[in-house]
Every structure is written in structure tokens, then in C-alpha cells.
Amino acid sequence: xxALNQILIVLLVTTVFSCKKTxxxxxxxxxxxxxxRNDIQRVEPPNWWIGFKNQSVQLLVKHPxxxxxxxxxxxxxxxxxxxxxxxxxxxxxxxxxxxxxxxAGQFNIRFKLEDDSELVQTYELKSREKPAKDxxxxxxxxxxxLITPDRFANANPKNDxxxxxxxxGIDRADDYARHGGDIQGITEHLDYIDDLGFTAVxxxxxxxxxxxxxxxxxxxxxxxxxxxxxFGTLEEYRKLADDLRSRDMKLIxxxxxxxxxLQHWWMTDLPFKDWINYQELYEENIDNWDWKVTKTxxxxxxxxxxxxxxxxxxxxxxDGWFVSDMPDLNQRNPFMANYIIQNSIWWVETLxxxxxRQDTYPYSEKEFMRNWAGxxxxxxxNFSIVGEEWSYNPLLIGYWQDGQKNKDQYDSxxxxxxxxxxxxxxxxxxxxxxxxxKGLVKIYEGLANDFAYTAPKDIMAFLDNHDKSRVYTEFxxxxxxxxxxxxxxxxxxxxxxxxxxxxxxxxxxxxPGDHGLIRTDFPGGWEGDTVNAFTGEGLSDAQKEMQSFxxxxxxxxxxxxxxxxxxxxxxxxxxxxxxxARMIENETMVHIINKNEDPLELDLERFExxxxxxxx
Numbered sequence: 001x002x003a004l005n006q007i008l009i010v011l012l013v014t015t016v017f018s019c020k021k022t023x024x025x026x027x028x029x030x031x032x033x034x035x036x037r038n039d040i041q042r043v044e045p046p047n048w049w050i051g052f053k054n055q056s057v058q059l060l061v062k063h064p065x066x067x068x069x070x071x072x073x074x075x076x077x078x079x080x081x082x083x084x085x086x087x088x089x090x091x092x093x094x095x096x097x098x099x100x101x102x103x104a105g106q107f108n109i110r111f112k113l114e115d116d117s118e119l120v121q122t123y124e125l126k127s128r129e130k131p132a133k134d135x136x137x138x139x140x141x142x143x144x145x146l147i148t149p150d151r152f153a154n155a156n157p158k159n160d161x162x163x164x165x166x167x168x169g170i171d172r173a174d175d176y177a178r179h180g181g182d183i184q185g186i187t188e189h190l191d192y193i194d195d196l197g198f199t200a201v202x203x204x205x206x207x208x209x210x211x212x213x214x215x216x217x218x219x220x221x222x223x224x225x226x227x228x229x230x231f232g233t234l235e236e237y238r239k240l241a242d243d244l245r246s247r248d249m250k251l252i253x254x255x256x257x258x259x260x261x262l263q264h265w266w267m268t269d270l271p272f273k274d275w276i277n278y279q280e281l282y283e284e285n286i287d288n289w290d291w292k293v294t295k296t297x298x299x300x301x302x303x304x305x306x307x308x309x310x311x312x313x314x315x316x317x318x319d320g321w322f323v324s325d326m327p328d329l330n331q332r333n334p335f336m337a338n339y340i341i342q343n344s345i346w347w348v349e350t351l352x353x354x355x356x357r358q359d360t361y362p363y364s365e366k367e368f369m370r371n372w373a374g375x376x377x378x379x380x381x382n383f384s385i386v387g388e389e390w391s392y393n394p395l396l397i398g399y400w401q402d403g404q405k406n407k408d409q410y411d412s413x414x415x416x417x418x419x420x421x422x423x424x425x426x427x428x429x430x431x432x433x434x435x436x437x438k439g440l441v442k443i444y445e446g447l448a449n450d451f452a453y454t455a456p457k458d459i460m461a462f463l464d465n466h467d468k469s470r471v472y473t474e475f476x477x478x479x480x481x482x483x484x485x486x487x488x489x490x491x492x493x494x495x496x497x498x499x500x501x502x503x504x505x506x507x508x509x510x511x512p513g514d515h516g517l518i519r520t521d522f523p524g525g526w527e528g529d530t531v532n533a534f535t536g537e538g539l540s541d542a543q544k545e546m547q548s549f550x551x552x553x554x555x556x557x558x559x560x561x562x563x564x565x566x567x568x569x570x571x572x573x574x575x576x577x578x579x580x581a582r583m584i585e586n587e588t589m590v591h592i593i594n595k596n597e598d599p600l601e602l603d604l605e606r607f608e609x610x611x612x613x614x615x616x
Contacts (some may be wrong), residue, residue, distance in 0.1 A: 031074040033106045038121035040066070040111070042265075044225055045338070045346045047124045050102050052345075053132070053379055056081070058338045060112075060271075061092040063119065069111040077102025078125070084335070086271040093271075093335050098125065129352065137384025137415070138200050138250055138355045140457040141564040142489070143554055144497040147199040148230055148466050149206055150178055150216040151524030152500055153185025162229045166212040166263065172526070175516025178216045183232035185525060187240045192534050194247050196503060196547075199556025201244060202357055204466055206231040211261050211325065217466070218254070218521070219359060220261030220326050222332035224343045234350075241351040248505040250354025252386075253347055255373060258341045258363045259326040267327065273337060276330040277319035289324060296320040297328075301362040301391065305399050307407070318365055340368075341375045348380060361387030361417070362399060366410065371400075373413035386416035386460045386495075390467075394421050394449040403454040419461040419494060422446050426463065426488060427474045430481045430595075440573035440593060447492065447570060447580075462496035464502060466519055473507045479542050483549055484593050489554050491580055491591040493568050503550045504533045504543040562587040570606065575600065581610050588612070 042062035061071075067089040073080055077099040084093040094109075104127040111119040137142065154160070160170050160180045171177035183206055193201060205218030208228040214220070218228070227234050241251040260267075266275070273279060279297050282289055297320020304317075305308040321328045331337045344356065345370040352424040356376070361369065373385055389397050398404055400417045425446030432439025463471040463485055482505065489496050500506075501522055508517040523539075525530030531538035539547070557563050566584035578594040579590060579602075588610060592599055604612055 011155055027512060031108055033108055033122055036106070036122045037108060038122065039063075039119040040121040043109075043121055043123065043340050046225055047126055048096075048098070048346075049126050049128050050098060050104055051128050052098075054375070055098050055100070057096050057098065057342060058335070059094040059096060059109075059123075059384075060335070061094060061483045062266075063111075064091060065089050065113075066092050066111060066119075066225060068542045069113050069119070071112045072112065073107060075102075075105075076106035077164070078107065086335075087273050087507050088271050090269055091271040095178055101355050128349065132380050134353070135348065135380040136178075136250075136354065136382050137380075138252060138386075138495060139384065140493065140495050140592070141558075142199040142250065142495060143197060143557060144200045144202050144252065144460070144495065145193050145196075145500060146462075146465055146497055147186060147203045147500045148181075148217070148519040149183060149186060149203045150181040150218075151239070151519045151525075152181045153189055154180035155184035155188050156182055156232070157527075159230055159232060163416045165210050165215075165230070167210075167215045172521060175514065175519070176214060176216075178230065179521055179526075180230075181521075181525060182230070183227070183240055187236070187243055189525075190243055190247065190249075194249065197558055198498075199558065200252055200354060201240075201249040202254060202355075202497065205254045205256065205595055206237065210260055210263050212263070212607055214325075217515075218499065219256055219262075220259075221256060222261040222264040223340075224260070225346070241353070244354075245352060251351060252355040252357055253351065253353050254357045254359060255344060255347070257329070257331070257344075257369070259322050259328050259358045262325040262327060262328070272333055272335065273334050274330050277330045278321065279330075282327070283596060284501065284557060291560055295460075295535065297322070299398065301389070302396065304362050305396060305406075305408075306364050317365065321361060322363060331365045331372075336370065337368055344372065344376055345379060347577075348376065348383070348538070353383075355384040355386070358385060358387045361414075361574055362396075366412075369414070370412055370548050377413055377415070384458075385416050386418060387412075389415050389417045390420055392424050394452045395498055397421060397459070398452040398454070401454050401458070412599055415455075416458045416460050416495065417506045419459045421449070422461050422494070423463055423468070424491070426485050427471070430484055430593075437573045437576060440576070440578040440595065443488070443593075444570060444573055444578060447568075457493040457495070459494055460500070461489055462497040464499045464518075466499065468514065468518070469513045470499070470507045470518060472505045473509055477507070477509070479505070479546065482546065486550060487553055488580065488591060488593065490557050491582060493564060493582075498550075501533075503547045504539060505546050533615075560589060562589045567608065574606075577602065579607065581607075583610065 015403055040063045044060045048057045067085050071094055078136040079097050080094055081097045082095040089493045104125050106122055106124045109121045109123055159182060161168055172179045181506050193330040206227055207221045208223040208226045209215040209218055209220050213221050227237050244251050298316040300313055300317045303314040319328055329336055387400055389400055391397055397417050399406055400412045400414050402413050425442045429439045430440040453459055472482050506520055508514060511517050524534045562582040562584045566583055570580040578590045578593045
């Protein structure tokens with residue numbers, strides 16, 4: 001009789017439970033994960049977090065014939081709100097809602113197939129390591145050190161070759177081959193970078209570039225969620241970020257929203273018919289695409305602003321492939337748009353980034369770029385993003401800065417753009433030989449164009465980078481001009497960026513402007529190097545002088561309130577002299593460029609408003 005009563009009680013409980021109506025406010029019993037399962041080929045993002053302002057995430061699921069599966073999640077606070085089939089049967093896109101009640105943990109996503117079999121993928125929600133407001137971006141108080149990782153330092157020769165990748169081996173004699181530099185090489189030399197006075201590091205991309213050639217530069221990504229094993233591991237990337245933070249320094253990630261590499265894993269099975277631009281043309285001409293791609297792109301970035309631009313010109317600029325081996329991503333496809341936005345946020349959260357540099361900014365759909373930057377800045381209000389606008393026209397540079405009152409009402413949500421205009425002005429001004437004042441006026445009037453920017457000191461200025469000739473080459477090996485230019489750069493109301501090796505006068509004299517040569521190996525980064533810039537061994541007197549000069553200015557700049565926040569005043573060039581001042585309550589900084597061969601005495605009466613009399 002006792003056993004029978006137990007059976008009746010169980011049946012009664014089961015009946016009550018099965019008849020009870022559930023509501024969205026009631027708790028769902030979470031499935032206990034007793035075994036980690038990874039039956040699915042790809043799920044991206046590979047994990048997510050609780051506590052975001054935007055409580056939804058869209059998962060890309062890639063597996064043979066997964067399109068006909070029925071997914072299910074049993075985890076408190078997480079629900080599937082919509083399932084999207086793709087054009088390819090090998091994809092599903094799952095919209096998940098993560099409520100405020102959701103807790104960090106692992107859960108299984110179960111995919112029931114048409115034959116009633118089941119695939120299981122374990123997914124993880126993580127706790128965020130710090131509040132969104134604590135993701136502090138770079139600003140004008142920072143000085144950024146730009147590095148091409150393959151050419152900086154090879155700390156781990158064991159990862160120089162990785163089986164299975166298309167490009168094998170290293171050849172330091174070939175400027176376009178891989179040379180072996182890695183993430184660990186940057187981490188091991190943070191003492192050097194910190195001691196010089198830099199406060200942030202921007203490495204060119206280190207994600208997987210499984211391309212048959214040119215894979216060293218990192219801009220043809222074939223996996224947006226994987227660190228290239230020839231650069232290291234995700235753990236080593238995190239260590240770089242952590243070690244920088246421990247020094248109160250920032251890691252800026254170089255990202256690419258416009259294109260991927262031709263060997264990206266999805267190129268053999270694209271999810272949708274419009275996943276990339278000119279997809280139909282590409283699929284029809286795969287064997288002859290290198291020729292066809294030249295017909296799809298005009299690189300006319302001004303069509304973004306030009307009120308008279310033809311639709312055809314704008315389409316060829318926005319949709320055309322950057323180069324033949326970099327497919328142009330179609331951000332008008334909402335799944336692609338979500339993919340790129342979530343990928344950026346995933347890296348911000350995974351690495352605790354101090355900023356993003358976005359490559360080829362004007363080439364993407366500008367409405368998407370507004371949404372992309374807006375989504376990031378909404379989650380991280382104190383963050384920073386700089387976009388590459390390779391233009392010498394301040395109007396085009398200023399167009400992309402957040403808050404700009406553009407006639408077409410476009411607001412980018414982008415805090416910073418890159419100042420190619422001032423780079424050219426500085427180089428041209430100091431190289432001008434016919435008339436000293438005429439040359440210096442190019443700098444003077446260049447800075448006067450700051451009225452075109454909503455926030456001039458949030459613009460990123462530079463003298464050289466991974467795409468432009470070395471500044472020492474631009475000045476034909478003139479040490480004095482190089483010093484003038486660098487000191488002026490560090491005084492301007494800007495965020496300064498300096499390319500690795502500029503501090504030791506690295507050059508590209510043999511072939512000015514050649515990308516492979518611009519990205520020369522940093523001496524001392526490889527075992528057996530006879531010159532070591534990290535220790536000073538083998539450097540010339542001029543190299544040591546420049547290194548010491550830059551170190552002194554950078555370290556002073558770190559604590560200069562006048563440079564960070566001061567008022568800017570400059571005086572029109574006279575008699576071959578140009579004066580720039582930065583002023584705040586108890587500090588006045590004055591920068592003087594004198595293009596005369598001999599010393600010149602200045603009459604302080606002209607500079608009376610700077611209140612320099614009696615000061616040292």
C-alpha cells in the first residue's frame with residue numbers, strides 16, 4: 001500500500017506540472033551540462049556575456065544540412081526568439097535573448113535533425129570582467145606606437161611555420177614573405193616601448209590570414225575569431241593586453257569591416273546569395289577573377305560626400321573589391337552586419353581593449369559604419385575608435401567625425417579619424433626650399449583648418465605608418481627636419497601615432513614607398529641580429545640621438561597638462577620662423593621651428609599674449 005501511494009503522488013505531481021501554463025516571467029529550469037559537446041562545425045560568436053545593454057545576440061551556426069534542424073535551449077534567462085534559414089542549407093542563424101536574470105554558465109543548444117537524431121553544442125555565457133564605463137579609450141594624452149607584428153620581434157621561432165597553412169616558411173631577405181615576428185615579441189619588449197614614453201600600442205592585425213602569399217600584413221583575414229598561429233595564441237594576445245594594462249597602457253586593435261581574405265572559410269560555401277558584393281560575378285568568373293575585379297572598383301571615396309555623385313560611381317566605390325584577393329563584405333545583408341558588429345564587441349570584451357582602429361573606413365556602407373560605431377559606443381561610452389580616411393582634404397576627414405554638422409545630416413558616431421592632411425602639410429612645409437615662410441605656411445594654414453573638425457584633439461596625427469614612406473626617407477635623411485617634424489607632431493592638439501623604428505631613423509631609401517620595405521625588421525628582434533635597437537648595441541650616433549630625443553619629449557608629454565588640455569595659439573610664419581604654443585594655468589609650452597641656417601633672435605613683443613617675459 002505504501003508503494004502504491006508513492007506512485008500516485010508521482011503521477012499527481014506530473015499531471016499538475018504538465019497542465020500548468022507557463023509565462024515569460026516564470027523561471028525555466030536550466031539544463032545541467034554534465035558533458036561538454038561540440039558536435040557543430042562552427043558557432044560564432046564562440047561565447048557571449050551577460051550584462052550588456054543590448055540583450056540579444058545572433059549566432060551563426062555552420063554544419064552540413066543544419067538548415068533543416070530544429071534548435072532548442074533550456075537555460076534560465078536565455079531564449080531563442082527567431083530561427084533564420086540561409087540560402088545555403090549548411091547554415092542557421094539563431095536570435096537569442098539574454099534577460100537580466102540570466103547567469104553566467106554553460107548550456108547546451110540541441111539541434112534536432114529530420115531523422116530525429118540530435119546534435120549538441122555547448123555554449124557559454126560569461127560574466128563581464130569590468131563595467132562598460134571602465135573601458136577607457138585613447139585620447140590626446142596618449143602617444144601610440146604602431147607595430148607591424150611580423151617585423152618587430154620573433155620571440156618564439158617554434159611558431160614560424162604551422163602545418164596546413166597555405167604560406168609556409170620565413171624568408172627575411174624577401175620583403176613580402178613572412179619574417180617570424182609574433183605577439184610574444186611585442187610583449188617581451190614592453191619595457192622598451194614603455195620606457196620610450198608611449199602609452200598605447202597598435203599592432204597591425206594578428207588574426208588568421210591563411211593566404212598563399214602576403215599573409216604577413218594581416219589585412220586579408222580568413223577567420224575573424226582566430227589568432228593566426230604564426231603570431232601566437234589567443235592566450236598570448238590576452239597576455240599582451242593584460243601586461244599593457246598593468247603598466248597603465250592601452251591595446252588598440254586593428255579591425256577590418258570592409259573585406260576579408262579570398263581564402264576565408266566561408267568563401268567555399270557562402271551563407272546567402274548576397275553575403276559579399278559582386279558575388280554572382282565572382283562565382284561566374286572564379287578562374288579569371290583577378291581581371292574581373294578591376295572592373296568593379298573605382299576607389300572614389302569622395303562619393304560618400306559628393307552631392308553630385310552618380311549611383312554607378314558610388315556603387316563601384318562601396319561594393320567594389322579593395323583588391324582581387326580581398327572580397328568586399330556586403331553590410332546591407334543584416335546577418336553580415338550583425339556578424340561584424342558582434343565580432344568587434346567580442347574582441348573588446350575578450351581583450352579588454354583600449355580602442356579600435358578601423359581599416360579602409362570609407363569603403364564600407366556608410367550607414368552600416370554609423371550603426372557599427374554606434375553599437376560599440378553605446379555599450380562602451382568612454383571607448384575610442386579611429387577610422388582610416390586616406391584623404392588630404394580636411395573636409396573629408398572631418399565628415400566622419402562624430403558630431404559634425406554635415407549637410408546630408410550624416411553623423412558617424414566615430415570619435416576619431418586619421419589626419420593624412422597634416423602629415424602631408426608637415427612634410428611639404430619642411431621640405432620647401434624656395435621660400436621658408438611659404439613652406440611653413442603650409443603647416444600654419446593646415447592647423448588653421450581645425451575649424452573643420454568638431455574635436456581637433458580627437459583626430460589621430462602621424463608622420464608615417466605601415467602604408468606610407470618612412471618620415472626619415474621623406475626628409476632625405478635630414479635628422480634636423482625629422483626632429484622638427486616629430487616634436488611638432490607631439491605638440492599639436494592631436495592624438496599622435498608614431499611608427500615602430502621611427503625612433504631609430506628606419507628608412508626605405510632603396511625603394512621609397514614600397515610596402516615591404518617600409519615594414520622592415522626592427523633590429524634586435526631576431527636572434528643573431530648584429531644591431532640591437534632595444535639595447536642600443538650597434539646603433540649609429542644619429543640613431544641614438546633620435547632615440548634619446550624622442551624619449552625625452554614623449555616622457556615629458558606624459559605629464560604635460562598644457563599639451564593634453566591647453567589652449568592652442570600659433571603665429572603666422574615670419575623670417576623663416578613658426579611658433580606654436582600650448583597654454584594652461586601654470587604651464588606654457590612653446591614650439592619654435594627655425595628654418596634659418598643661423599640662430600635667430602625673436603622679439604618677445606610679438607608674442608606678448610603668451611606672457612613669456614621673465615619665464616624660462
